[in-house]
Amino acid sequence: MVQALGHVTIGVVRDLGRAGWFLLYSCYMIVRRPGSLVHVLKQLRFIGTKSLFVIVLTAGFTGMVLGLQGYYTLAKFGSEGMLGTAVALSLIRELGPVLAALMVTGRAGSAITAEIGIMRITEQIDALETMALDPFKYLVTPKFIAAMISLPLLCAIFDVIGIYGGWLVGVKLLGVNPGAYFYEMEKSVVWRDVYSGFVKSFSFGVIIAWIGCYKGYYAGHGAEGVAKATTESVVLTSVIILVWDYFLTSVLL
Amino acid sequence: MITLRNVHKSFGSQKVLDGLDLDIPAGQITAIIGPSGEGKSVLLKHLIGLLQPDSGTVEVDGESIVDLRRSELNRIREKFGMLFQNVALFDSMTVFENVAFPLQEKTSLSKEEIRSRVVSALEDVGLKNIDDKFPDELSGGMKKRVGLARAVVLNPKIILFDEPTTGLDPIIKRAIHELIKDTHAKFGFTAVIVTHEIPDIFDVAQNIAMLFRGKILQHGTPDDIKNSSDPAIRQFISGSLDGPIRMA
Numbered sequence: 001m002v003q004a005l006g007h008v009t010i011g012v013v014r015d016l017g018r019a020g021w022f023l024l025y026s027c028y029m030i031v032r033r034p035g036s037l038v039h040v041l042k043q044l045r046f047i048g049t050k051s052l053f054v055i056v057l058t059a060g061f062t063g064m065v066l067g068l069q070g071y072y073t074l075a076k077f078g079s080e081g082m083l084g085t086a087v088a089l090s091l092i093r094e095l096g097p098v099l100a101a102l103m104v105t106g107r108a109g110s111a112i113t114a115e116i117g118i119m120r121i122t123e124q125i126d127a128l129e130t131m132a133l134d135p136f137k138y139l140v141t142p143k144f145i146a147a148m149i150s151l152p153l154l155c156a157i158f159d160v161i162g163i164y165g166g167w168l169v170g171v172k173l174l175g176v177n178p179g180a181y182f183y184e185m186e187k188s189v190v191w192r193d194v195y196s197g198f199v200k201s202f203s204f205g206v207i208i209a210w211i212g213c214y215k216g217y218y219a220g221h222g223a224e225g226v227a228k229a230t231t232e233s234v235v236l237t238s239v240i241i242l243v244w245d246y247f248l249t250s251v252l253l
Numbered sequence: 254m255i256t257l258r259n260v261h262k263s264f265g266s267q268k269v270l271d272g273l274d275l276d277i278p279a280g281q282i283t284a285i286i287g288p289s290g291e292g293k294s295v296l297l298k299h300l301i302g303l304l305q306p307d308s309g310t311v312e313v314d315g316e317s318i319v320d321l322r323r324s325e326l327n328r329i330r331e332k333f334g335m336l337f338q339n340v341a342l343f344d345s346m347t348v349f350e351n352v353a354f355p356l357q358e359k360t361s362l363s364k365e366e367i368r369s370r371v372v373s374a375l376e377d378v379g380l381k382n383i384d385d386k387f388p389d390e391l392s393g394g395m396k397k398r399v400g401l402a403r404a405v406v407l408n409p410k411i412i413l414f415d416e417p418t419t420g421l422d423p424i425i426k427r428a429i430h431e432l433i434k435d436t437h438a439k440f441g442f443t444a445v446i447v448t449h450e451i452p453d454i455f456d457v458a459q460n461i462a463m464l465f466r467g468k469i470l471q472h473g474t475p476d477d478i479k480n481s482s483d484p485a486i487r488q489f490i491s492g493s494l495d496g497p498i499r500m501a
Contacts, residue, residue, distance in 0.1 A: 123341035126303050130413075131355050132330035134323070 022214045023206075026144055029136045039142035047108045047143070048150030052157070054103050059158040062099060063165020066090055070166070071174050080176050084185035087166035088159075092189060092197045096159040098245055101151060101204035105237045109212040112143055113233035116216025117226035125217070140217070144209040151205030152198045159197070196252040203248065204241050211237040254279045255300055255411070255443070260309035262295060269295050270306070271467030277460075279314075282437055282444040284454045286478075287464035288489065288498050293447040294338060296464060297413050300445065301333050302326050313411070331359070334404035334442075338415040340396045342388040342403070348375070349384035352403045359407060374402040378432060394425035401429070405436055414446040418453075426450065430457045451490050455479065463489065465498070 034040070070086040116139055119125050128135045163185070170176040215233035219225045255277040262270040269292035277283045277300075285293050298304040299311055302318045311318050313329055321329070342351050352371045356362055362370070375381070378398040388396060397417060404412055417433065418426040430450070434457055437444055448454050454461065455475035462472040465485050471478065478486060488496030 118344075122344070123337045123339060124343055126298075127335070127337060127341040127343070129303060130301055130330060130333060130335040131359070132327040132333075133358055134327075 018218070019210075019214050022217070023210050026136060026140050026210065026213070029134070029141045030144055033134070033137050033141070034145060035137045035142045039138060040145050043142045043146035044150060046111070047104065047146045048153065051104050051107055051150070051154055054107060055100055055154050055158050056161050058099060058103055059096075059161035060165045062095055062158075063087060063091065063162030063167075064169045066095075066162070067166035067169030067174070071170055071176065080170075080174075081180035082184055083166065083170045083176050084163075084181035084183075085188045087170070088163055088185045088189050089193060091159050091162040091166075092193050094245075094249070096155045096162060097151075097197050097200035097204060098241065100155045100158040100201060101208065101241050102238055104147075104151065104154065105208055105212075105234055105241065108147075109208045109237050110230050110234050112209070112212035113216040113219070113230045114226055116140075116213055117219030117229045120217060120219045121222060121225060135217075140209075140213045143213055144206065147205035147209040148202055149205075151201040151208070155197060155201035196249075199252060200245060200248055203244065207240050207244060208237055211240065254314055255445075256310075256312045257296075257299070258310045258312075260299060260306045260311065262292070262299070262304065262306050268467055270299075273309070273464075273468050275462060275469050275472065277443065277445055279443050280441050281459045282433070282446065282457060283460040283462065284446045284448055284458035285462050285464055286448060286451065286454065286489065287470075289449070291464050292467065293464055294415055297415055297445065297447050300411075300413060301330060301335060332410040334407065334409035334412040336397070336400045336404045336412070336414045336417055338419070338447075340388075340400040342396060342399060344388050347385050347387055348380075348391070348399050351388070351399060352406055355403065355407050370406060371402075374406045375399070377405075377436065378402045379428070394421050394429075397421065397425075397429060398432070401432065401436075405440070405442075408440060409442060411443040411445070414444065414448075416447055416449070418448065418450055426453065430454075433457060451492070452479075465489075 066087045067083065070083050071080060074080050074082055074086065116125075119139065125135045125139070128138060167178075167181055171178045171181050212233050215229045215236070216226075219229040255275075257273055257275045260270050260273045261268075273296065275296075285296060287293055295304060299306055300313070302311075302321070305319060309319075313332065316329060318326060318329055342348075343354065346354065349371055352374055353367050356367045356370055360367075375384070378401050380395065380398055380402070383391070383395065388399070391399065401417070414433065418429050421429065430453055433444065433446070436442075446454070446458060455478075458475065460472065461475055461478045463470040463478065463483075463486050471481055471483055471486055479490065481487060485497045488498050
């Protein structure tokens with residue numbers, strides 16, 4: 001019993017150390033050898049451009065439901081005019097960065113783990129090593145850079161689409177004054193709100209690339225190993241994003 | 254010249270290499286034979302630092318490659334080419350891109366020079382008009398040959414072959430062996446081949462080492478091995494079921 005507990009603890013500590021080292025080494029490589037522009041552009045297309053559709057779709061409906069719920073709540077106090085502020089602040093400060101990151105995790109994070117995991121089990125990573133080439137330069141840093149650029153941009157798009165989703169429901173369907181919707185928003189959203197959203201989504205980009213690459217890089221054996229790594233990657237990334245979001249919010253508030 | 258001294262390696266509780274000593278002479282073809290699951294691939298991966306020994310030393314041309322910094326290890330790895338057991342071609346790249354990749358990354362050759370080097374490397378292994386195919390569109394024998402082209406394209410001093418002919422038909426097997434002999438005669442690299450191909454390998458290799466129970470049982474010329482009195486070696490080359498080698 002004690003032995004088993006010790007065994008598990010050692011395993012967890014070793015994994016944490018390895019993951020921490022992985023992140024540090026990735027950062028070092030981003031500075032030292034960021035990899036070729038072609039690789040980065042390819043990843044930008046995959047993580048960024050190809051996530052656009054799902055981001056726009058989820059942003060639209062998130063904004064719409066915020067419009068609906070916000071209207072219901074605010075109407076109780078007779079302050080429907082504040083709907084624009086409520087929608088914009090929830091999106092910019094919280095829902096934009098978090099939901100965009102969770103969507104990208106599901107779409108791109110899983111694919112990153114599967115891709116690197118398959119390269120691991122088919123010895124393609126070893127092949128790079130035997131050619132005296134650092135696998136990080138080809139597989140890891142381009143994904144980090146692409147995720148760090150894409151996530152804030154996707155988050156911005158999420159925010160804008162969401163605000164218009166709220167406008168559609170609040171103004172067009174429920175009859176909130178269109179001037180009030182945007183005027184109140186402009187008055188109460190400050191640069192600090194936007195800035196904290198960007199800080200969040202940038203750090204979520206790092207988390208997605210980090211866990212996605214790490215889980216793939218140390219994938220176990222065979223198809224089952226890759227499947228397990230992919231599942232763990234998505235779950236762990238989502239959990240870390242939500243936990244990190246809390247801490248970041250408490251610091252940035 | 255690659256020297257291994259007293260190399261130990263275990264995975265969990267399973268001891269794979271147990272105080273192994275081996276000298277691999279420069280400029281010759283050395284074959285490593287032995288029963289399946291005895292750690293031949295593990296031994297090969299130690300030569301290029303893909304695996305590190307638990308204890309013992311591995312030296313390449315007099316330089317230890319144990320516990321080196323990555324940059325130092327990479328400097329030594331530039332001497333090597335390697336053909337993996339399952340070839341390990343980059344599956345998102347075409348055949349041409351696979352063979353061109355080491356040239357693009359490690360040399361400053363122009364596009365035309367790279368193209369001509371790749372075409373001639375592929376012709377050397379008897380492959381034409383498959384430049385734009387992806388690895389999963391190729392047969393096993395073709396993949397092995399592309400892997401061979403990729404391993405030799407930088408003219409390395411040392412080439413490691415992990416079961417280059419396993420799973421191929423007898424004619425392609427023969428062709429690959431001839432290819433290794435011919436390219437060796439042309440470039441004079443040091444070759445290490447992990448193989449099960451008894452007796453074919455006797456015509457290919459100049460040295461043969463038998464790995465058994467984590468140690469080199471005997472290391473000598475093909476004739477030494479053929480005439481060995483060791484019961485395990487006799488059993489292995491005759492393919493008999495009776496003897497010290499037991500199927501796991």
